[in-house]
Amino acid sequence: MANLAWTQGDLGQFMEAKMLWIQVLEMRTRILGKEHLDTLTSMSNLAVTQRDLGKFIEAEMLGIQVLEMSTRILGKEHLHTLTNMANLALTQGNLEKFVEAEMLGIQVLEMRTQILGKEHPKTLRSMANLAVTQKDLEKFIEAKILETQVLEIRTRVLGSEHPDTLTSMANLAYTYRNLGRLKEAENLDFQELEMKTRIQENAQGKGNLNI
Numbered sequence: 001m002a003n004l005a006w007t008q009g010d011l012g013q014f015m016e017a018k019m020l021w022i023q024v025l026e027m028r029t030r031i032l033g034k035e036h037l038d039t040l041t042s043m044s045n046l047a048v049t050q051r052d053l054g055k056f057i058e059a060e061m062l063g064i065q066v067l068e069m070s071t072r073i074l075g076k077e078h079l080h081t082l083t084n085m086a087n088l089a090l091t092q093g094n095l096e097k098f099v100e101a102e103m104l105g106i107q108v109l110e111m112r113t114q115i116l117g118k119e120h121p122k123t124l125r126s127m128a129n130l131a132v133t134q135k136d137l138e139k140f141i142e143a144k145i146l147e148t149q150v151l152e153i154r155t156r157v158l159g160s161e162h163p164d165t166l167t168s169m170a171n172l173a174y175t176y177r178n179l180g181r182l183k184e185a186e187n188l189d190f191q192e193l194e195m196k197t198r199i200q201e202n203a204q205g206k207g208n209l210n211i
Contacts, residue, residue, distance in 0.1 A: 001020055005021050044070075051094065119157055128150050147168065
């Protein structure tokens with residue numbers, strides 16, 4: 001049942017996934033207990049699904065419960081706890097609770113950097129998410145510092161044409177525009193367009209090959 005809920009979520013069938021996660025959560029709570037890791041995982045997945053459905057208040061209520069239990073049972077630095085913290089930060093951002101989201105985002109970034117390393121994909125995602133929150137708070141200088149690091153690392157590790165690198169480039173260009181640094185924004189926009197065009201041309205060229 002849990003696997004089907006995962007699949008439905010991946011397919012964008014969030015209402016169907018929600019109904020399954022509710023059943024899974026009820027059964028795991030009854031059989032395994034409220035504080036079992038599998039039960040916490042089900043609660044976390046239901047919270048994420050509620051967020052996908054735009055039910056941010058319900059998602060936040062579940063997310064707070066999951067984070068509290070995960071912190072108490074697994075510890076603040078456990079990877080599951082950090083994932084729950086990151087999910088709650090996203091939900092609070094959706095609720096425009098940007099100060100709370102920033103506080104959580106800073107904690108997630110600091111601990112993931114310490115535990116996983118600065119170049120780990122989850123650390124970079126945390127860095128990018130925190131930059132988004134700081135832009136919501138109009139802290140564009142702080143966001144620029146983070147986004148510059150993300151772009152540099154992703155370019156070096158993933159390559160300049162990787163989709164995540166291109167997204168980082170677009171995000172930094174947006175921040176430059178908000179800082180009034182229009183020339184730098186324009187340069188990044190041109191680079192992004194050039195690479196996307198090259199990727200598209202390469203894909204079309206491979207499609208035309210006669211093998």
